Amino acid sequence: MAGTSWVLISSGAVAYAVLQLLPIGLVLNVGSGTGFAMVFALLLASIVWNLGTWYLGLPSSSSHTLIGSIIGVGLMNQMMNPGNANAAVDWSQALSVGKALLFSPLIGFGLAFALLMLLKTFVKAPELYAEPHGDKPPPFWVRSLLILTCTGVSFAHGSNDGQKGMGLIMLILIGTVPSAYALNRAVTQDETQSFVSVAHHASETLQKYAQGAAPVASARSEIERYIQSREATPTTMAALVQLTDSIGAQVANRPTLADVPEHEVNNVRNNMYLSSEALRLMEKDKKPAFRAEDSAVLGNYHGLLDKSTKFIPPWVKVAVAIALGLGTMVGWRRIVRTVGERIGKQHLTYAQGASAEVVAMLTIGAADRFGLPVSTTHVLSSGVAGSMVANGSGLQWSTVRSMLMAWVLTLPVSIALAAGLFWLLRHLF
Template identity: 70%
Template sequence: MNQPASSAPNSSGSVERTRQVGYAVFLLVLAFGAGYIATHLIADLSPVREGSLFPYLMLGAALLIALGFEFVNGFHDTANAVATVIYTHSLTPNVAVIWSGMWNFLGVMVSSGAVAFGILQLLPVELILQVGSGAGFAMVFALLIAAIMWNLATWYFGLPSSSSHTLIGSIIGVGLMNQLMHGPTGTSGVDWGQALGVGKSLLFSPIVGFLCAALLLLVLKALVRIPDLYQEPPKDQPPPFWIRCLLILTCTGVSFAHGSNDGQKGMGLIMLILIGTVPTAYALNKAVTPAETQTFVAVANQAAATFGKYTNGVAPSANPRADVEHYVQHRELTPAVLPAVQQLSTSLATAVGASGSMAAVPQRDVDNVRNTMYLVSEAIRLIEKSGKPAFAADDKLAIDNYRKQLDHATKFIPTWVKVAVAIALGLGTMVGWKRIVVTVGEKIGKQHLTYGQGASAELVAMLTIGAADAYGLPVSTTHVLSSGVAGTMAANGSGLQWSTVRSLVLAWVLTLPASIVLAGGLYWLFRSVA
């Protein structure tokens, strides 16, 4: 496969020096990041007392596979971000990859975690609650290995497949197989309501990318009548300064947005791994201060009193945890659910209040407290989504505040996890960028990518991914950008290489079913031998 045109001068001294400096800086960041991760991981695990090495071995293996997923994610998604600046000669390939990696890193570091934990809501609730069991580890290994296998296969053939689609399909595959293996009772399958919402965002994002990029290019051609913007760039010649700044700015925006959105998808799974292997260290957010803990206790008691208004005199449940878990699994709001949520809220306030802070909750109770918090938070989400019962405005505010407190205590991502994900993404980009960049830059359209096309596709991708991140929705950087490039080619009359377009559409269509089958099969295999 030929090197992109902009890499031809690599033999020149200045480009070689730039490449060497860039790699030296990246290796320095890598060394610093590895040291930072190791230091904080050791500090987190030092208070943990395990009777054997097995949990630590499982932790190491699972983290390696999870970061491997992010590494392969860098092959695909981050490579898309640099395609336009490379093929318009705005940046040399090595500089573009390092620049994009840096902004991916920053995007990951400021991410909220909303996308990460939103994806986890697709998983069967009993596997989340028992993630440290054999079934829990089978789930994590199956969906990650399936996602890596499919992403590697599509990358090998140079197809910009979506890591987001792959991961969602893997989660659905595990959920379906879990239900098939246990029958309709006693277990949950896929949260189809949540899956539909995620599926819509993934399905419509490439359509939005195609149409909006095409429209933006047409508007640009009508308003900015500079012929050089819409013609094939001269070989090895960078664009005019202002155009170059625009293209670098949009590449920066896409890279940052990718880090803040796609970078989260592996974080939620890493947190599940940490909770399953060493719950005493990661099940509860130990950064919650004693003052915040007292606020939690007060809010939990207030919420318990609020739920009491809607129990309709139903007697307290004999097993409130089982009642709430059944509701979260099957969405059946029986009369026992609200009294059970009230009881669990009171017990949480008592348990946490007696400890004085989240960090001081006894090790023997940490896992149970975390799972109870998770169940109550999910139950509140589902109750409010169903609209039954209809809470008064003041009561809804109290319950929403309570749910925020629950999520703050359980849905957190340590900084070292973000650093690890960012480094894995950056390494993946540096290793595997070329195959996807060549496809986006050369094989979608019949003509070379122009400055205007590159800017339009990147700007639409940046805004689409940024908006999705603000709403906690996962979208595919790959599909938004590659469809945006296709849209600009169509709008510019450049023509499309239909063989490539067919391959892209085929990868788009097959990714979900292929990852569902792969993950489901692997989950069955792991459960059979475990």
């Protein structure tokens, strides 16, 4: 239950970091037939692969599956729209996410190995290095340690893996009920007026870097070009000024974001989303090089844009928390047996379990802090393997090979599944 609790207070950063992999054109048109084809392709591909690996008892990664599905949809969308830069996957974001998925299991293995070696060197308590004996409980202090480390892993798991489901649900809600979920209706009247003031200040700040460039015919098209090319010009800054002024004017006429008319909601959201993405990339690339005081102004504006568009309603968090808890209660046995009994040649000892759990908790927590999606399953499994090697227990290579095969196949299979489903559903819708 700890993991479900942490879902309720998660920030949503991981959810939207995953969604940033999607082509910008699909995100902006999530309510269209193409948008629905995208959502259903992502859901079906993820469900098929995750259920298949669960049935076989293989610790597969839902993170890998979802990311592979997003890449598959993006690739097929690009093939169906040749020459359209906005139909392509954001490969720079994909590389950033890929690094997190690749290195986190290696970190889990190495740190769990090192932690167990440290425990064996400095903690001389034989009961800590014993295997469980039937239904006999471990000593109280060992049991307390395991409860603490298990709770930590559960919290970290809920904070990271739970957010991926939130992102998909928000895509569906934005597409089906944009009047209620495209903009954050929880923003108060005072916050709305503050947003208008900050937007005006941001526009003046951006104008300094436009270098007198003339307004463009389509500000949104110029910003979409920049997001794909990452090449900022004075024209880009002028376009961003235009979008900022437009957003400020649209919001200023309403007491709160909840009062934006239904026919304007998608336009306001898309303008905000594009502006937020442009500012995020400019901050990441340090181009243009904003002065410190200007960077602070734009950072404040960027944060308010994200608060208005990249939010998770409380009921969505509750729904995901319940689903995460029920799924764990129903399907835990196959995966737990593989992780606890089939990775090493000997049963997991208390110290090994605690080491793997501490490392998994810290690794996943750090990834969540930076908004990076990682696989709880892979980090914990690699931590168990690292502790087995450190303890001299040896590895069951048949299980390790099966896990590696599932790990290697997840991306290509989910890419192919999602691409095929998107092609089919795109024609149906």
